Amino acid sequence: MDWQEIAVVGAGTMGAGITADLLFHGYKNIWLIDISLSQLERARKDIEHALRFYPLIAPNLAKVDANEALQQVSFTTQLNKIHRCDAVIENITEKVTVKQDLYQKMDEICKPDTCFIANTSCISITAIAAFTSRMDQVIGIHFMNPAALKSTVELIAGVHTNQDTIQKAERFLSELGKSFVSVGDFPGFVSNRISHLFMNEAAFAVQDRLAEPAQIDKIFRECFGHKLGPLETADLIGLDVVADSLDILFESYHDSKYRCCLLYTSPSPR
């Protein structure tokens, strides 16, 4: 393992899922960081749940003792604990200014050879790397949700990412038993540039009263053979994350096709 001590920053859906994945694959010395204590508490429960139940539905995952594995994770709100880490996997809120503030702080705290892995849905890796003085050691790994159950990720090198960082990221993914598809560094990469159009248009179809949400999902599952319909996918991701991602795609491409359907931002859609 190139990375003996790893920090996961952001303990929401993805941070908790990736921490569970690290534990399934024998990683030790993990820092899980969030600004919210209640999110850290929730993450502890989610990780424990994943460790206990995922091996029942995914036999490729090693059975681990949940209590023992959780001893390897330090849950904290103190970002400066990451100063010795070899790699940081960032999973915080999908807002450019929020990420900028964090990357600038991490750049000051971390040792010079720490790699930064951005698990962003839509923000360009080159743009994120520019918030640091180590643009060559920043790389994107777009994990899928739930991280431990998904076998493939998008791997995104920014314009300045060096070969050493790319190779370390590839070895890391192989240790997690994941394959990857290397894609270009444009906002949304491949998966979200396309899938968010589906999810957004499905919400517009609900708004226009073409069909009920369940009917739209049924068409995608039963006519197209998708595992989840577009609205179920949006629910799995989190409607706030979908809305943030659409806003980034809209701002990045200046293309009205990414204007976010208001149903994603209103608290009570129907």
Ligand code: NAD
């Ligand atoms: P989430 O809202 O569940 O979690 C985000 C967490 O970040 C929250 O717990 C929040 O308290 C924390 N946070 C915010 N600012 C912070 C800071 N400065 N320092 C530490 N913690 C901070 O979101 P999520 O769904 O886990 O998504 C996180 C990232 O992963 C986003 O960039 C998102 O686009 C990306 N992503 C999401 C999915 C998905 O399916 N949800 C899939 C792939 C990538």
